[in-house]
Amino acid sequence: MKLVTVREGERHSIGIIKDNQVLHLAAIHHLYVSSDHNEVPAFLSDMKIFIEQSDKSLPYTTELVNFYENIEQKGESGYQDAAIPLAEAEILAPLSQPEKIICVGLNYFDHCRETGMEPPASPVIFSKYTNAIIGDKQAIELPVNSKEVDFEAELAIVIGKEAKHISEEDAEDYIFGYTILNDISARDLQFTDGQWIRGKTADTFAPIGPGIVTRDEIRGPHRLDISLTLNGEVMQDSNTSNLIFSIPYIVSFLSQSMTLKPGDVIATGTPPGVGMGRDPKVWLKKGDQLAVTIEKIGTLSNPVMDAEK
Structure with a gap:
């Protein structure tokens, strides 16, 4: 469904x-x-x-x-x-008030290379808050305190039942389905602060949707084409087969530290092609149009506008 x-x-x-x-x-x-x-x-x-x-x-x-x-x-x-x-x-966004929005950073080898960072030995985890959630066709707002706002197409997991201390082998049983998340990031804030929260969870920085596809319809989540276009030009084009840490591993890994609840959203990382990895760098601007497409899930589209002061 x-x-x-x-x-x-x-x-x-x-x-x-x-x-x-x-x-x-x-x-x-x-x-x-x-x-x-x-x-x-x-x-x-x-x-x-x-x-x-x-x-x-x-x-x-x-x-x-x-x-x-x-x-x-x-x-x-x-x-x-x-x-x-x-x-x-x-x-609207399929979920407006999940208890947790958990994101995995640096989870594609090529994305690590373009950012100049070493592939991590274990998942790099950060979070977004519900103030960042918007749905399909809703506008991403450029914060007044950032001039380097970037895009990141990501496959997202939606947790289906409470999960604590679960094994990698059992992890799939705890997944309800999958959706799309665009991990919008203010890079200047992200790296100036020394930690990622402020640069990652500004208002409208978590477009999600357009819907949730139940697990039974996506039996091969590690074989999905994933792409992002900016004003019709392909910027990211990869496949979830290139994930460093698998979906069952991520769910199990997180459950060892925190109890995952139904409706929790876990973004699994972005492939190469983000704006900060380009020469010259590409930052979002007013009037841009973003579209993230993931095979079997659909397309999440969002315009870009200036935030009201």
Whole structure:
């Protein structure tokens, strides 16, 4: 399944992308139970709850999608509100309040070389905060205190259940799915400070989305093409087969120190081609358009603008 969070007026709702449409699960739920007054399960309105209750939410979502496909095949009328064209949907960040956004730095050999850093002996870990989260089509804001803002296309893991002290062999069982994260970075702040937090977690510095693809649809997460374009020009073009530390290793490694919770997001590092590694260097500017594409997941697109002073 490709799950998204969509805005319906003042409410948020969970949707499924299918055949260039977004199926509104709450609307289909009302059709399914034949009552507008039937209470919508909480997991159909909040992605974090959906993930926490995936033992119930995933089977029920399958029921709803099958039901909708059956009535659609019969050509029954009156169900137009249950699906809208993908191009018309207002898709938000799939998760707005994960407990943790954990990022792995220097996790592609070629990226280490372009930054002039040695490949690490163990994962380099830093974090972002929820103030940095934006969704597809939302604008990245250039901070007033930085002139060297960069881009980093990354495959991100979404944790599905609580994980503590788990083995590498068992790690996959704790993954709910995968999404895209663009690790926007203010390089001047990152390296002036001597640690990375301020340069990594400014407002809007964690575009995520457009959706979460469940684990069952991505059986080979280490064989995915990953690319980033800036104003239509390819800047990053690689494959997750080039990761230094594998996804199971990362999940296990982190779980030895911290309890991972459902909905936690782990960005797995960026391939070569970032702006700071180029000659001349390429920094983001007002009016730029970024697009990150990962095979089987989709494309996360964001414009760039100046932050309001």
